[in-house]
Amino acid sequence: MNMGGGEDYSNSVTSETSKDEKSEVEIASKEEETISSVSGLEKEENPTENNITEPQNVSTTAETAPVSSPSVEASKPGDTTEGETTANAAQEAQITSQQNWEYEQSIKKEVEKTPLVCLTEDIQKLYQEYEQGSEVYRQKIMKLAERHSKIRRCRGDGNCFYRAFGFAWFERLMDSKDHHLRQSALKSLADTLPLLNKAGYQQLVYQDIYEEQVEKQMKAVANGEYDEAMLLTIFQTDEISNYIVLYLRLITAAYLKLHREEYEPFLGFEFGMDQFCNSSVEVMDQEADHIHVIALTKALKVPVEIAYMSGSDAMEQVNFHEFYPDEDVEKGTVPLKPLVLLYRPGHYDILYRRE
Amino acid sequence: MAEAVARRLLKELKDYQKEPNPDLAKLSPISDDNILIWNAVLCGESDTPYEGGHWTLRIEIPKTYPIHPPKIKFLTRICHPNISFKTGEICLDILKTAWSPAWTLQSACMAIRLLLSNPEPTSPLNCDAANLLRCGDFMGYESLVKMYTQLYAMDQQENETNS
Numbered sequence: 001m002n003m004g005g006g007e008d009y010s011n012s013v014t015s016e017t018s019k020d021e022k023s024e025v026e027i028a029s030k031e032e033e034t035i036s037s038v039s040g041l042e043k044e045e046n047p048t049e050n051n052i053t054e055p056q057n058v059s060t061t062a063e064t065a066p067v068s069s070p071s072v073e074a075s076k077p078g079d080t081t082e083g084e085t086t087a088n089a090a091q092e093a094q095i096t097s098q099q100n101w102e103y104e105q106s107i108k109k110e111v112e113k114t115p116l117v118c119l120t121e122d123i124q125k126l127y128q129e130y131e132q133g134s135e136v137y138r139q140k141i142m143k144l145a146e147r148h149s150k151i152r153r154c155r156g157d158g159n160c161f162y163r164a165f166g167f168a169w170f171e172r173l174m175d176s177k178d179h180h181l182r183q184s185a186l187k188s189l190a191d192t193l194p195l196l197n198k199a200g201y202q203q204l205v206y207q208d209i210y211e212e213q214v215e216k217q218m219k220a221v222a223n224g225e226y227d228e229a230m231l232l233t234i235f236q237t238d239e240i241s242n243y244i245v246l247y248l249r250l251i252t253a254a255y256l257k258l259h260r261e262e263y264e265p266f267l268g269f270e271f272g273m274d275q276f277c278n279s280s281v282e283v284m285d286q287e288a289d290h291i292h293v294i295a296l297t298k299a300l301k302v303p304v305e306i307a308y309m310s311g312s313d314a315m316e317q318v319n320f321h322e323f324y325p326d327e328d329v330e331k332g333t334v335p336l337k338p339l340v341l342l343y344r345p346g347h348y349d350i351l352y353r354r355e
Numbered sequence: 356m357a358e359a360v361a362r363r364l365l366k367e368l369k370d371y372q373k374e375p376n377p378d379l380a381k382l383s384p385i386s387d388d389n390i391l392i393w394n395a396v397l398c399g400e401s402d403t404p405y406e407g408g409h410w411t412l413r414i415e416i417p418k419t420y421p422i423h424p425p426k427i428k429f430l431t432r433i434c435h436p437n438i439s440f441k442t443g444e445i446c447l448d449i450l451k452t453a454w455s456p457a458w459t460l461q462s463a464c465m466a467i468r469l470l471l472s473n474p475e476p477t478s479p480l481n482c483d484a485a486n487l488l489r490c491g492d493f494m495g496y497e498s499l500v501k502m503y504t505q506l507y508a509m510d511q512q513e514n515e516t517n518s
């Protein structure tokens with residue numbers, strides 16, 4: 001018996017025998033996710049660009065896969081050339097996984113050309129992106145430009161919500177120069193330690209990240225040590241930036257776990273809250289949805305407004321969703337002005353309101 | 356960064372030493388000079404064909420841990436559909452794309468132990484073991500696993516065949 005027979009698969013990340021229709025579909029759907037996270041725009045805007053149109057082919061194959069699978073199944077029982085079939089399957093799987101890998105790498109490279117957080121740009125730049133594209137988007141951007149002057153892009157790596165939130169929050173505190181606001185932000189941040197503890201996270205998982213990264217940066221902001229360029233450098237540095245993203249993810253997960261009665265009904269039947277947090281909140285590069293936004297804004301008591309722009313919506317105005325934590329603002333204090341984010345399918349950027 | 360990971364790993368080591376885990380006979384760096392390479396010894400679960408076995412794992416920790424997952428493989432030979440018999444490579448999503456930074460080395464090892472009794476024959480690294488399961492020959496599967504457990508994982512002193 002050749003026990004090493006499986007080594008042909010050693011390059012495959014998940015599981016890719018061609019017999020396994022489920023995994024093929026999973027891979028394809030994962031790819032679709034990757035695409036949408038790259039940029040919702042490019043898909044509509046540059047239909048000629050090769051690497052953007054490619055995934056559609058892939059997903060087509062995936063959709064047809066279940067149809068072809070019964071014949072593969074049929075040849076399985078009692079097949080004398082089982083070994084050969086397996087070998088062929090392995091080879092096919094190899095090609096698929098190789099192509100898959102190359103494709104993912106090419107996307108990754110493309111995505112990594114964008115800094116984690118960019119310099120601000122005039123909102124007109126956003127309009128120009130759609131000059132050849134969707135009329136609906138152009139209309140919506142015109143509307144948006146009435147009240148917003150600038151946009152700050154974030155890398156579309158699946159962490160964009162957390163990174164945009166983190167940057168916008170730190171920047172808001174930097175600009176406000178309001179001592180009370182800064183202190184209450186530090187306090188909200190400190191309050192996340194008992195939150196994480198109560199949610200069952202081991203101290204060794206979050207303590208260092210809090211002390212050495214997040215709190216340290218927040219204190220520097222609160223002490224007025226940073227200007228815009230320095231804050232940008234911090235958020236463009238992989239390690240620090242990713243630690244901040246990671247910490248925000250943990251807070252989001254902890255809040256959801258502690259309010260599971262409230263939020264579990266939104267998850268669908270296949271998920272419990274712990275599993276959801278473990279697979280869709282804590283894991284880096286996993287995109288954020290409505291529920292993540294609610295949890296993070298509530299956990300940190302930071303108000304956020306999100307402009308939702310989607311091309312399919314015929315309405316000529318942009319919908320703003322307000323995520324205001326329902327805390328009682330202490331008397332005599334100026335509340336933090338809401339952070340403003342722009343959402344386009346699969347991606348978040350930061351917006352700047354006209355003064 | 357290197358400091359951050361070292362500090363974190365020392366905490367994990369203390370945590371394990373403070374509360375030894377009966378299912379994990381060992382979890383420590385292989386030498387004092389390099390905290391980024393660890394060994395662990397997994398104990399097979401009772402009432403499974405892995406009962407009584409001890410498997411050594413090699414754990415390589417990237418400098419970006421815990422944002423990125425540790426690389427873990429078996430040094431002791433093991434017969435399991437999702438573990439390569441030759442290289443000891445493990446096919447488990449949480450060690451790759453589904454890694455959560457909230458995991459620790461200990462919890463990752465326990466996830467691997469859980470994988471032993473919950474094989475996923477549709478994504479095999481060991482086709483022969485997987486095929487037995489796929490065609491429903493559980494008796495054959497169990498006796499094969501038992502045989503290899505006895506052959507390689509019962510004598511802790513000499514079980515590092517792939518090092």
